[in-house]
Structures are given as C-alpha cells and as structure tokens.
Amino acid sequence: EDQVTQSPEALRLQEGESSSLNCSYTVSGLRGLFWYRQDPGKGPEFLFTLYSAGEEKEKERLKATLTKKESFLHITAPKPEDSATYLCAVQVAFGGYALNFGKGTSLLVTP
Amino acid sequence: DAGVIQSPRHEVTEMGQEVTLRCKPISGHDYLFWYRQTMMRGLELLIYFNNNVPIDDSGMPEDRFSAKMPNASFSTLKIQPSEPRDSAVYFCASSPGTREKLFFGSGTQLSVL
Numbered sequence: 001e002d003q004v005t006q007s008p009e010a011l012r013l014q015e016g017e018s019s020s021l022n023c024s025y026t027v028s029g030l031r032g033l034f035w036y037r038q039d040p041g042k043g044p045e046f047l048f049t050l051y052s053a054g055e056e057k058e059k060e061r062l063k064a065t066l067t068k069k070e071s072f073l074h075i076t077a078p079k080p081e082d083s084a085t086y087l088c089a090v091q092v093a094f095g096g097y098a099l100n101f102g103k104g105t106s107l108l109v110t111p
Numbered sequence: 112d113a114g115v116i117q118s119p120r121h122e123v124t125e126m127g128q129e130v131t132l133r134c135k136p137i138s139g140h141d142y143l144f145w146y147r148q149t150m151m152r153g154l155e156l157l158i159y160f161n162n163n164v165p166i167d168d169s170g171m172p173e174d175r176f177s178a179k180m181p182n183a184s185f186s187t188l189k190i191q192p193s194e195p196r197d198s199a200v201y202f203c204a205s206s207p208g209t210r211e212k213l214f215f216g217s218g219t220q221l222s223v224l
Contacts, residue, residue, distance in 0.1 A: 031210060032210055034212060034213075041217075042217055042218075043115075043202050043204070043215030043216050043217050043218050044154075044202075044213075044215045045215070046212040046213070046214070049210075049212060051210075087154065089154075091210070096159070096166060096167050097142060097159070097161075097166075097206070097209045097210075098144055098156045098159050098167065099144075099156070099213060100156070101146075101153055101154040101155075102153065103152075103153035104153060
C-alpha cells in the first residue's frame, strides 16, 4: 500500500533557527513528489514538484530535496510568516493522477 | 484568473439532510479533484474527473456520497443523507495536466449536527 509519512507532526522554531521537515514515502513507483503550504482556513498552496532522486528546488528560504525514500524541506533562517502547515504529496506512477497526501507538519516560527 | 471557486464556504446542517457542495475549476483545466480534510485522516481523495468523466471514485466513503461534473466549468459533491461523521473541510482542486500541480479552492467547512 502506498504510504506518505511526515515528521515531525509539529515544530516550533525561533526566528532565524534553521531546520528540516521530513517526508518519507513508500510507493510502487514515483511519478512526482509535491510540497504544499497550507495556512489556516485556506486551501493548500503549491510550493515545489520533484521528479527524480537527487533533484533540488529552492524558493526564498525554502529548499526541497528528494532521495529514493524521502524528501526534505529545509527552512533557512525562518521568519514568523513562514508559520503554516507543510504538506507532502506523492503522485504514483501506476495509480492514476491524483495526489496522495501526508498529514503534514505544523510549523510555528516565533519572533 | 479567479482560481478554483467553491461554495458555500461554510455549511451547517442537521443529520439526515441533503448537502450539496459546488466547485468551479480554473478554465482550461482538464482534471478536477474532490478531497476531504480532517484532523485525524488529513487530506483524502474522494473522486477525480478527467474531461468531465469520473476516473477514480474509490475514495468515496459510501453510497451516500455522489459527485457529478455536467460540464467543464462546474462540479458538485452531494451527501444524502448527511451524518455527523461527514463533518470536515471539503476541497476541490483542478489541474491542467497529468504531471501538473493541483490548484486548490478555499474549501467548504461542513458541520453536520
């Protein structure tokens, strides 16, 4: 069965304190791995797509990396406005085109 | 573009009543997805459409749930009869292609009393 597990469930950081969020996946074949950000009361907002092991993508203070078993979302020198829930999702090669989501990591960055 | 538009934003109903959630996808997007989000289970796929045709409805919990897409610009998710355990946030999302990202609406917060 395809599984996506995110850790930690919740993370509290001081402003400027860098850290990483983890997304482990077990799928029959990976077509793509997606990272989304979700603010309270809103729908998920797209951040990155990674397609193959070794791939990296960056956007402002965020950097996503991918291996054959997991992905990391690195947050460098976070600011309070980075506080949100970060969701990881996989698109499986032989499972249609929907995304299978993890439960997310709730990030709080305090001043 | 206004993005994916969902209505209503909030719905409070009593057990046994029929509930209809509505979604307008982004123009030109061929794929439309319905997801449900709860604290316990996270985001779960209910059903998705390609060119208005249902492709995978294996996530629909039971026969009380039904979804339609009569044209490329409109979809509905209906629950009849509703139950308290259906309380959740229901999201609609659309995508332009098979390996493309999903664009989500703001969701409908459903409370069944």
